[in-house]
Amino acid sequence: MKPEILLSTIIEFLGDEVKGFFGCPEGIIIKHLKAPNDVDEYTLDWVNPARTDKQFIAEQSKAKALLISTDIEYSAELQEQSKALIVVDNPKLAIAKVGNVFFVANKKNGIHGSVVINAAAKLGNNLFIGENSIIGDCIIGDKVIIYQNVVINDGVIIGNNVVIKPGAILGFEGFGYERTKNGELIKFPQLGRLIIEDNVEIGANTCIDKGSLSDTIIGYGTKINNLCHIAHNVIIGKNVIITAHVNISGSTIIEDNVWIAPNSSLIGHQSIGENATIGMGAVVIKDVPARETWVGNPAKKLNK
Amino acid sequence: MKPEILLSTIIEFLGDEVKGFFGCPEGIIIKHLKAPNDVDEYTLDWVNPARTDKQFIAEQSKAKALLISTDIEYSAELQEQSKALIVVDNPKLAIAKVGNVFFVANKKNGIHGSVVINAAAKLGNNLFIGENSIIGDCIIGDKVIIYQNVVINDGVIIGNNVVIKPGAILGFEGFGYERTKNGELIKFPQLGRLIIEDNVEIGANTCIDKGSLSDTIIGYGTKINNLCHIAHNVIIGKNVIITAHVNISGSTIIEDNVWIAPNSSLIGHQSIGENATIGMGAVVIKDVPARETWVGNPAKKLNK
């Protein structure tokens, strides 16, 4: 059963975000969101405000209803097509909110019978835990989604509304060795914890180590993509974006709202200032000041 | 029980690929393929046509039987040793075909008792599915090998003769967020599918995301190695080689026969033309034209 939603219901849901209208939403039915090439009369379409040809995009769309920014005119062309335009500050954000509420199926709560949970673990309410995941002696908040084949070690603390994708490995010993005179490698004790705050998302097959003598901390709202490695004692702030294949070495500090592009590497014991951007494949071997963009190998400040 | 195969049986199997002979294959028994240092009288050896010392390699081999290219002479030395030489266009390709048929054990069909399969999944015939793999509501063709601990989400479509190695994670939500004014990150809906065409191989612990509003597509015959990340809406053509640790960001288009070396990164929304080569560790931030080789950080065209 595909949904059929009245455009007026969507407008009601968006509430204060709606800054104005053109045309008449009455009787328009929305069945889906679609990529530009697949838009049809039942699509809720949107126009990216960053595009220079946005007026043209709105006029060419096959949709009857579009979310637009304030700088599109209700031209003769648009009027003739009787399109319904809903003006919002950020059309992409509005489409995301609409999509999440009306078109994304909610994960049902439940813990699969194959899940192994340590008897001492403290679990919150409304959890989803997928097949074959293994939960050690740890603390998990409410409304957490743990997908399949995830392994969470003893001593991990997880907040509310956290999403952990399949195959993630959380809270195991970090990689620290000291060489003896004859070359043998002796492991440095790894006795700290891993703390994951509310609203964090952790990607598939990503590995986050616990701290050695202090803790590893992933801050509120931070999103981490697939196949990342985050080493012991790393401290990550709020609402940071860490894309796929990123490597963060031990004791690195990453401040709020930083954006780290794919496959970049951060050397240990350095800090990345708030709102900084690290470019794709960047090899960062120094502190990065707030709000700067660094790229290259070795990474240097990008002067735009 | 190790195999014992008559050289004449192997020649018969190669059929039209055999362009000629030197010496006499009669009575020669082949027991194995071996690396150069371990070759013995029961080895079917081969000479790489790219080597400048190929005549010398043929003469020094301890094998009685060799696959060679047309440019090796049946020298006095080779005649004296009574070696049997089988002339083919591509000795490495011929040895691969012989090895796959006579020396590689076939995976037996069967689905392990620990596998969890969604009741709505549509499965083809002659499947192997290894321990602890989890199969969502998806469509899987014939003669597919799914190794252990693989997780396949709902909505994935897999063709025939596909091989999926252990720990691969297929068809989960991509990594797309939009920031609100107060810095919170809202997920962009991920509603597309992942389509994997016939004869594809996917490496261990590799992650391939489903599309956001369109689909992610892996084309016919493409081979992907371990620990790769392929993001939402990526479209990959036919017979592409993607080696280990490659990172392909969202909406990238990769045309047929491209070769991507390890640990390279492709920025999103760009295209790589057919038969192009991306070098090891390349950081590709532009479109790459067909047949060109790009290397470096940032990647540039290599002028050979």
Place this chain on the structure above:
Amino acid sequence: MKPEILLSTIIEFLGDEVKGFFGCPEGIIIKHLKAPNDVDEYTLDWVNPARTDKQFIAEQSKAKALLISTDIEYSAELQEQSKALIVVDNPKLAIAKVGNVFFVANKKNGIHGSVVINAAAKLGNNLFIGENSIIGDCIIGDKVIIYQNVVINDGVIIGNNVVIKPGAILGFEGFGYERTKNGELIKFPQLGRLIIEDNVEIGANTCIDKGSLSDTIIGYGTKINNLCHIAHNVIIGKNVIITAHVNISGSTIIEDNVWIAPNSSLIGHQSIGENATIGMGAVVIKDVPARETWVGNPAKKLNK
């Protein structure tokens, strides 16, 4: 129950490593190791000999007992605080040894009921094998720790005292293809073994392929971190450090005591000489001589 250990017991354990004392260890109780900011009177603290301000660090520490190197003086300040100082050659190594014996909980032996073991596998004594791991027809030595969700293929040989972290995939087919004239990719046979010597550690979600016609070998005491890819026929020497996200292509030879920083890539069929260092994100496309440090893309010798 947290441990309470007499400092005199720790001194006895360190034995010959203790080169001298200052102050009086009598009656001092040690309860834990701590990161610098969290040190208290029950901490066994230590001073890194590489720090230029080490005298100051010793004097400011809130601990009663410290492991120090020979170049710290028992100053009036330290005497006044009645601190107990234990002189050793390498304080970090000494703290590691103390931590491992007195503060790290030992893994208890045992094989979880969910583990699947091939009937032909030969297993040593005193093993730990975690939930959902899958053990093929292979040989495993004594005192091996195999964490959760590990997959070990048929034909792998593992020595004593090996640690394999969660999600590692060991001994599957390497990535070798030969193209036919019409562009199809034919797999080259992968018939070799994977041999892991004593005292090796393998990181979470790391993948190590078996050999094609020869073997892949991981030498004694080598430590490999998370998310690494080690291809077919690679030969690694003793006590090598391979950090996270490292990519080692086929037939590479790595000699003893090499140090490979995160996210670096080694092209195939080359060698890295003993005691060499490969920098973070380095893209190594040539042989690296012994004792040299190479960095960059492409990697070049670093002249310090």
